[in-house]
Amino acid sequence: MSPSTTPTAAPLPAGPDETTAAVRAEGLTKVHGRGEAAVTALDGVDVRVDRGSFTAVMGPSGSGKSTLLHCLAGLDAPTSGQVWVGATETTALREKELTRLRRDRIGFVFQAFNLLPVLTARENALLPLALAGREPEPGWFEEVTGRLGLTDRLDHRPSELSGGQQQRVAVARALLSRPDVVFADEPTGNLDSRAGAEVLSLLRSAVRETGQTVVMVTHDPSAAAYADRVVLLADGRLAGEVHSPTADSVLAALAALGG
């Protein structure tokens, strides 16, 4: 990897073989609607996320960042282009296989409504494993929930948990199956700054300590500062990158975009 501190529209570094990338996209295009009402959400985006990295995706509203996340995560099919998760080309998969991919190799954290209200925290966290009919690795469940500070709240329902605790349960769910990549869509959007900081630092330690790959969409520069790299989008295209971001450098990069 070639570190760069200047926010430019950097092309993909050539050379390294595909299996080091946790997620990769080539020529990703998404067009909503038809004819005159057509809206281009993504316009030929190439992106690459290395294993064990924490990537933030930012941009003004309408920039296509959420759409990018959806396409990378296999939740939405692009109009054209290809996506790989690990060595698997997701854009070539059928719905059933895509479902299994989501279950076993991708983790999700949303801004809100992450949990099923009828299940306890424990059951919510174990949901993807239960769907696969698998038991968690011995010790792994305790370690993850311990690290997330959830040990006493495991048998509570979401309605009995605070917003921050709910998000942490979602993070636990995402981490438990040791996915290739965790996608987070504005995970701190509904939280106060303290709870938000908690969730973000937990994500970062997952990346640091266990080599988990995380891709996060956010509009908050201070949240983006937790990441290793910020990818900027504007009008559906890559508009730059910020490496080893700080809140200030991100703000500056965004301002440069908005101009």
Next chain:
Amino acid sequence: MLHLTLAQLRASVGRLLASALAVVIAVAFVVATLVVSATASATVRTAVAAPLVDAAAVVLLPSQEGSDPAQPAAAADAVRAVDGVADVAVDRSVFVDLVGEGAERTFAQVDSVPAAGALRWQVLSAGRLPEGPGEVAVAGRVDAAVGDRLSVVPPPDPSAIATDPEEPVAEPEPQDVEVVGVVDLGGDPTASFVPRLFADPEQVAGWGGTADQLRVAAAPGADGTALVAAVADAATQALGPGAEVRSAADQTDVLVEELTGGALQLVGLLLVFAAVSVLVAGLVIANTFAVLLAQRTRELALLRCVGATATQVRRSVLLEALATGLVASAGGVLAGVGLAGAASAVGSALDSPVPLAGLAVPASAVVVGMVLGTVVTVVAALAPARAATQVPPLAAMRPLDPVPVRSRGGVARLVLGLVLLVPGAAVLAFGAATGSLLVGLAGGLPTALGVVLLCQRAVPPVVGLAGRVLGPLGGVPGRLAARNAVRTPRRTAATATALLVGVTLTSTFLVGASSTRATVTSGLDEEFPTDVQVVDVSGGYDPGAAGLPGGLTGELAAVPGVAAVAAVPGALVQAPGDLGELAVLGLPPEVFDVVRSRTGDAPADGEVRVGQGFADVWGVAAGDVWEVTGGAGTAELVVRVGGSVDQPVVSAAQLAALAGDDAPLQQVWLALDDAEGRGAADAVDAVTETAAAAAPGAAVQGAVLFRQSLDDVLDVLLLVVTALLGIAVVIALVGVGNTLALSVVERRQELGLLRALGQPAGGVRRTLLWEAGLVAGVASVLGVALGVVLGLAGTASALGATTSVVLDVPWLQVLAAVVVATLAGMVASLLPARRAARTPPVAAMAA
């Protein structure tokens, strides 16, 4: 996934159970019908089997007429000699008159009781059984206690009937008997029909009782089948081939079948109505599940996000449906058994015509109820389950934007509906035009099905139109309701369809009954010449014969409600050829005031008029000339054919010329003031009383009486049918209330917003009531429209072959059906509307 399903069930228990109520009601209906029917059968069987309980075989004796009176006893001896037979009883019975204190007579049935032994089956509730002549035990409607004395008049001895039919038969003297016991006949369905006496066999024989059967008791250890065969041999030898021998079990079956055979059809009919209820319940459940799952869109999307496959989601939903179905069916079975128990208790307390004692719950009824309810629930949930799997994972990301689930089923429904409706309607019209019931049914069924399918398309626009027109009448709530009602067209259509089924069927019956009534009534003029006729039936046409008392005409004229009377004498005359002796009536000139229609005017002097039926039977044609001779003279009469009196009619003057002035009064014809209205019943009662007092043997008949008995029958029929269909309508209304309740949960945020913006709680309530009213109203209007068409077409095809059909739509009843269904829909929504009105404004902010 299982624990998720169970958790979902636990969380949705309230909402699921409220909608499962529909299944509970339908299953209860089916189970109650089956249990009541089984109970009635069992009751009848117990009662019928009571006399046979200790018997092994029964020998049914051939008719005793002309045979040796000692034959039964001889046959009994022959059978008694058979190996394995312990005892034989000769069962005799006879009908006697019981003379009461005021010399009034009542019929009573007397059965023989063997002097002793195993074949005495009667259960005593007081005293003992008779042991010789002069003693009786009573049962049934005989109001006597042990120690009382009864006066019995046996029937006249058949051999004493004189050869001269003119001479009255001598009546036997009353005999005094002592009541020695009271028998409890338990659940015997015939017990309350007639007073019953039990007497010694000799006594019954003395009263002229005929031997009906031999009951055979077997010795312990005897082989049943072999015994029956041996008895059969002996019986045939003694009685000839006319004797029929059955085992006691077979005989019980035969008797039960005789008594309950017709009841099976009744049960079948009831089950048809129950099937309608089940269908409507299925519609309600399907709609409820659709709504419930729509409310879980976010969760379903989340599940798909984290990797649940479509199959896993569908299985989870169906499992929920299965659990709901099982619980609802169990509830329905219990409710049905309870209902049947209540019916049985009421029935035996009130001495009902349907024999019900205790409760017989066949395992089959329970199984049918459980299976039916569960299957209906699961099948109804299939389509919503499939729709649930179509929720895209993306819907989890955008919680405020419910992804509309597109349904390809809409087009298929439209096409199928048209395919059924258009040819079906054509066939139905054809059946109506040609008066063929089968064709009409063949066309009516697809028509109805096609319309129900098309409702999915038709209802939302109609509701929208109704809302646009009527909504503004309700102010802001009304206008809001009009928009809300069409927000979810599929849900609105599904709710309305369930109600429409019930309303359509009800109005079909209403219109059918009304048209049938009109058709039959219009034919009355050809059947009966007048509103009421008092007719002498003693058959004496001879001069000097009794006939009706002369003063009767005047008495009847004085009865309130009678508009005009005409006295119609009659006489016997000799007509040419095969016609022989004819009874002829003479119509006075004032008969015109009294006849219902002028078709076939009264014959003039020198004419005789006969009805078409008479002409057909006797091969008589208009223009024939008869030479007719009566007691006082001869005349040549020209025949005319027509009119509503079948028997030959001449003018009164002509009759006097033929038979003299003292021809007996045969009939009095009356016209009523208000023949069509309800006052006619009182007038008819008064006429009947007057006639009975003056001439006990007279018969009262006429168009008005016929119409009244028709009305009675149709009214009862309509009442029963409406009640049965009402159950289906109630189920549909449960669905209306339920759907609204679920939508209130969904709309919590916007209801809070309305309150925050200043709409009063009453306004919120009115909005919801307007919504319910719109949907229920449109459903009932469409339902009665369809029902009117089906009812008219049905009547035309059912009756068209035999008579010219008069079509009549009871607009008042139809309007009442619409109003009642609409109001009921609003009542069903009162609870959810009240709850919605309590939404606090702060709910608008809640995420």
